[in-house]
Amino acid sequence: MTYPWGTILGYFLASCFLLILIYVHIKIKAERNIFFQQLEHSENYKNQLTSSLDALSDPMWIKGKDQTYIYCNPAFEQFIGLSKLEIIGYKDEEIQSQHAQLSQNIIPTITSNEETGTTEEYVCLPCGNVDYFQVSTERIYDISNKLFSSVGHAQKITLFIERESELVDAEIRVNEALKLTKVGIWEWDVSKDIWFATPSYFTMLGYAPVEGMADRKAELEKIHPEDRQHVMDSINNILTSKSESNYYKYQARIRHIDGNYRWIGVRCIVTEFDQEDKPARMLGVRIDIDEIQKAHDQVEWLAHHDSLTKLPNRVALNKTFHQIIKPNTKIALLFIDLDHFKNVNDTLGHSIGDKLLLTVADRMRTLVNNIGYVARQGGDEFIILLPADNEECLIEKTCAIKEALSARYNIDQHQFFITPSIGVSLYPRNGEDFDTLYQRADAAMYHAKHTGRNRYAFFTEEMQAISTRALTLGNALHDALERQEFSLHYQPQISLITGKIIGAEALIRWHSLELGHVSPGEFIPLAEESGQILAIGEWVLRETARQLKQWLEEGITPVRIAVNLSYAQFQVNDLPAIVAAILNEYAVPAQYLELELTERIATKDPEHTITILESFQQLGIHTSIDDFGTGYSSLSYLQRFPVYKLKIDQSFVRNMTTNTNDQVIVGTIILLAQQLGMTTIAEGVETKAQLEMLYNIGCDDIQGYYISRPIPAEEFKIGFLQKKQRFLVAQD
Numbered sequence: 001m002t003y004p005w006g007t008i009l010g011y012f013l014a015s016c017f018l019l020i021l022i023y024v025h026i027k028i029k030a031e032r033n034i035f036f037q038q039l040e041h042s043e044n045y046k047n048q049l050t051s052s053l054d055a056l057s058d059p060m061w062i063k064g065k066d067q068t069y070i071y072c073n074p075a076f077e078q079f080i081g082l083s084k085l086e087i088i089g090y091k092d093e094e095i096q097s098q099h100a101q102l103s104q105n106i107i108p109t110i111t112s113n114e115e116t117g118t119t120e121e122y123v124c125l126p127c128g129n130v131d132y133f134q135v136s137t138e139r140i141y142d143i144s145n146k147l148f149s150s151v152g153h154a155q156k157i158t159l160f161i162e163r164e165s166e167l168v169d170a171e172i173r174v175n176e177a178l179k180l181t182k183v184g185i186w187e188w189d190v191s192k193d194i195w196f197a198t199p200s201y202f203t204m205l206g207y208a209p210v211e212g213m214a215d216r217k218a219e220l221e222k223i224h225p226e227d228r229q230h231v232m233d234s235i236n237n238i239l240t241s242k243s244e245s246n247y248y249k250y251q252a253r254i255r256h257i258d259g260n261y262r263w264i265g266v267r268c269i270v271t272e273f274d275q276e277d278k279p280a281r282m283l284g285v286r287i288d289i290d291e292i293q294k295a296h297d298q299v300e301w302l303a304h305h306d307s308l309t310k311l312p313n314r315v316a317l318n319k320t321f322h323q324i325i326k327p328n329t330k331i332a333l334l335f336i337d338l339d340h341f342k343n344v345n346d347t348l349g350h351s352i353g354d355k356l357l358l359t360v361a362d363r364m365r366t367l368v369n370n371i372g373y374v375a376r377q378g379g380d381e382f383i384i385l386l387p388a389d390n391e392e393c394l395i396e397k398t399c400a401i402k403e404a405l406s407a408r409y410n411i412d413q414h415q416f417f418i419t420p421s422i423g424v425s426l427y428p429r430n431g432e433d434f435d436t437l438y439q440r441a442d443a444a445m446y447h448a449k450h451t452g453r454n455r456y457a458f459f460t461e462e463m464q465a466i467s468t469r470a471l472t473l474g475n476a477l478h479d480a481l482e483r484q485e486f487s488l489h490y491q492p493q494i495s496l497i498t499g500k501i502i503g504a505e506a507l508i509r510w511h512s513l514e515l516g517h518v519s520p521g522e523f524i525p526l527a528e529e530s531g532q533i534l535a536i537g538e539w540v541l542r543e544t545a546r547q548l549k550q551w552l553e554e555g556i557t558p559v560r561i562a563v564n565l566s567y568a569q570f571q572v573n574d575l576p577a578i579v580a581a582i583l584n585e586y587a588v589p590a591q592y593l594e595l596e597l598t599e600r601i602a603t604k605d606p607e608h609t610i611t612i613l614e615s616f617q618q619l620g621i622h623t624s625i626d627d628f629g630t631g632y633s634s635l636s637y638l639q640r641f642p643v644y645k646l647k648i649d650q651s652f653v654r655n656m657t658t659n660t661n662d663q664v665i666v667g668t669i670i671l672l673a674q675q676l677g678m679t680t681i682a683e684g685v686e687t688k689a690q691l692e693m694l695y696n697i698g699c700d701d702i703q704g705y706y707i708s709r710p711i712p713a714e715e716f717k718i719g720f721l722q723k724k725q726r727f728l729v730a731q732d
């Protein structure tokens with residue numbers, strides 16, 4: 001049998017072709033399915049992307065490679081004020097030419113970004129607002145590096161810019177304020193050693209501000225060499241965690257650009273620590289405290305110095321004393337007080353007084369320099385510390401100081417002398433602490449003063465008691481007037497010719513609540529030293545006037561009452577007016593008052609004495625010169641003093657019956673008074689012999705225990721004023 005090979009082959013080929021066709025068909029169908037699936041996927045993706053971009057509030061756009069818009073979101077439509085239809089498929093210049101209403105810069109702003117990059121521009125929006133935009137363009141290239149498309153994005157940054165500019169403004173303002181307040185702030189990144197400071201940090205000391213990182217080490221070099229170590233120690237303590245706190249402060253002098261140093265206060269805090277708990281970042285502030293520091297230094301200086309003489313004061317000397325005492329050292333403390341310094345102030349004025357103190361300080365400095373220390377305690381009191389290992393040398397030095405201070409002073413047109421009284425105490429013999437030594441030298445000085453002045457005295461235990469008494473009296477005297485502890489006693493004055501009473505001397509008495517009776521001989525000098533004599537003296541005048549008035553009102557004819565005037569009272573220029581006012585107040589005739597002025601006071605400034613005495617004369621007040629013979633009245637002045645009476649000092653009367661010298665003096669005074677047309681009164685008459693001698697040589701009146709001691713007003717009234725008798729009769 002013959003096989004139809006041709007037919008079989010034909011069928012076979014046809015079957016194969018059919019199979020191939022089926023396969024191709026199936027494959028194509030499968031691939032088509034994948035393709036459509038992918039297409040659907042991509043479409044979804046595109047839609048998602050588009051809706052996301054559409055939802056963006058910032059304008060976004062995409063241009064094709066030919067620069068036509070292929071996409072823009074609604075924000076972009078709003079941004080340029082056109083719809084998608086008017087944008088998509090067009091180029092910028094086409095849009096610009098088709099829509100003349102578009103603002104001038106909106107399209108150039110966008111088209112200008114042909115390269116990838118970001119620009120910031122002001123854009124005038126269709127609504128008319130001008131806003132600041134950041135425009136970013138990203139150009140996209142295909143695999144063969146050909147431009148495929150570009151994507152653009154615009155973001156309104158007006159607010160950021162405003163905030164940023166506000167921040168910049170605020171920073172400028174803060175920096176200006178910091179400059180004004182002279183406060184500088186710095187920050188130090190310790191780990192990287194990066195250091196920044198505000199402009200004020202530099203400008204506060206005259207330097208130009210440093211932008212950005214500054215040179216910390218250069219800043220440290222500006223610290224005064226004496227303060228540098230202390231500053232470095234403060235910083236290192238913090239850095240090495242030696243300090244317990246995370247904070248430090250110091251004050252140091254820092255060099256100003258002009259080369260001078262200014263005091264700067266620094267405070268610093270660690271703001272960050274590293275993993276090892278070491279400071280990683282520090283923030284500091286520095287303040288110009290130069291003026292405060294200088295004011296503080298000034299206060300400190302004033303607290304330890306005397307502003308007139310620039311000498312250290314007692315507080316400073318006390319410190320010095322404790323610095324120089326060592327075992328076996330011997331030191332002398334000299335307490336120096338100028339005698340009658342008050343008179344210089346009162347007569348020549350305070351300016352001369354000040355110049356005198358300056359000269360005194362200079363003389364002391366010159367003498368004591370290199371071997372001791374001088375300080376001013378206040379007023380006319382100075383303190384000196386001298387070595388006292390060799391007592392002879394100490395005495396020599398003390399004498400030299402006394403002589404130097406006693407030498408003549410030429411101040412302005414005045415030439416005068418002043419003397420010192422010096423008290424000396426010794427360390428450790430008289431005391432081991434400064435205050436004890438000071439107090440004991442003061443006691444010795446008091447002794448020197450009361451034993452004649454212009455001398456020095458070394459402290460002894462007896463002096464302590466005297467000076468303690470003076471201190472106690474001084475304190476008690478302070479309140480005596482207020483407590484009404486004073487009273488007046490009256491000592492009668494009798495005429496040797498008529499034997500009748502012609503007057504009395506008013507003498508103050510003090511009965512202190514704590515101290516009992518204190519003699520005026522003791523407290524009057526103290527009151528004169530302290531100035532309390534002015535108030536006390538006025539009280540005496542007032543009390544005398546009051547008593548006279550009382551006697552007058554009682555119908556008793558009083559006698560003239562003599563009141564003692566102290567030097568300080570006599571220096572008060574309106575003293576005549578004060579006395580006149582007192583007499584007026586009590587309606588007492590001036591004839592009943594006599595004012596006694598010692599010869600020493602009268603001769604101190606004779607011209608002043610004459611002026612004041614003339615005023616009293618015009619008021620009808622009698623004046624007399626007390627303690628006559630003890631001063632040095634010049635005859636020429638004496639005859640010009642309008643006084644009616646000389647009172648012979650009791651020291652001459654006391655011995656006149658046994659001492660021819662005193663007798664001659666008393667006789668001469670009486671003759672002198674007669675020649676000058678004045679009367680005489682002898683005080684301190686205690687015996688009949690004295691009385692007789694005085695009578696025989698022509699003395700007019702007497703006063704003394706022989707007649708009566710000073711007695712209280714009532715006793716005086718009964719014993720003398722009410723008795724119209726002669727108190728001296730022939731057999732006396």
Ligand SMILES: Nc1nc2c(ncn2[C@@H]2O[C@H](COP(=O)(O)O[C@H]3[C@@H](O)[C@H](n4cnc5c(=O)[nH]c(N)nc54)O[C@@H]3COP(=O)(O)O)[C@@H](O)[C@H]2O)c(=O)[nH]1
Binds near residue numbers: 627
């Ligand atoms: N500025 C003022 N000074 C006053 C005042 N009152 C008194 N004084 C002065 O105090 C000093 C002491 O006074 P006093 O203790 O009162 O002594 C006076 C008489 O008591 C005393 N005297 C009087 N007669 C005798 C006597 O026979 N013997 C004797 N031993 N003493 C006697 O003399 C003093 C009077 O002195 P004088 O003033 O110089 O006349 C004394 O310096 C008073 O001046 C006052 O108010 N203000």
